């Protein structure tokens with residue numbers, strides 16, 4: 537009896553193996569991309585645990601949690617974007633994977649993260665109490681700061697400690713001012729419900745998010761500096777929201793326009809530097825150290841968590857504007873992976 541069962545088992549394995557021989561190859565290729573650590577939902581309890589009173593208030597992850605609950609298809613979209621991001625970064629690391637089109641090692645070449653200058657036209661949608669409350673000087677300075685930070689021209693970059701200095705990246709993205717839309721509104725605070733993006737709720741509709749970055753400026757309220765929508769979200773709400781007190785050069789510790797830098801980082805698929813969780817929860821970037829918390833204020837290096845110094849000076853931490861001054865090469869690759877053919881931001885570069 538045992539022999540019969542063994543024979544049947546071997547026959548069955550042989551049958552399955554023959555049936556799936558083509559699929560096996562595909563599965564084998566796909567299995568090279570490790571997606572086991574991917575997450576989209578985050579634990580707000582962990583966020584509260586780590587948050588200090590002098591830390592910036594970004595609501596991007598909370599808004600993402602809400603959108604994941606509202607839209608059952610969003611997780612799959614974000615998973616697919618993540619898969620393609622990891623595939624592009626893996627292709628860059630393979631022999632022959634440099635240049636504009638990587639070779640995946642036979643068969644169809646896998647694309648590497650987009651190479652070359654990227655220009656992003658910006659639509660600024662302003663909701664204000666009186667015409668001109670948000671000044672032209674704020675607008676101009678905000679564009680200048682974004683261009684400074686995404687082209688490695690932040691004057692504080694030279695402060696990077698030796699451990700991180702070699703990782704400072706020139707992201708080579710230029711932001712140009714396309715249109716400024718202004719609307720007078722008596723609404724005192726807008727919250728994070730995306731009402732500011734909907735003309736039916738008193739806001740201003742997004743303009744073609746496939747070729748423009750839409751940036752809304754309004755009083756969000758609740759001490760919230762800003763929030764962004766991650767790639768994969770609905771077109772109608774695509775873009776970044778910045779509190780009017782934190783837009784461009786204003787005053788105070790968040791008065792140097794770096795809320796926009798941080799939020800545009802999210803819009804280009806960057807997670808918070810600590811990964812919104814404990815030590816083992818990653819930000820999906822290989823060259824950033826692991827941490828279990830956000831950092832606020834202006835920390836003195838080295839600030840050690842999870843057995844290594846935190847990269848508190850990264851734009852994706854929660855420190856004061858003057859104390860953040862770098863993206864890493866790994867973050868740059870992650871952003872640029874969105875611009876390959878078929879990627880979430882491919883239409884910005886004509887792909």
Ligand SMILES: [Zn+2]
Nearest residue numbers: 594596798802
């Ligand atoms: Zn954030």
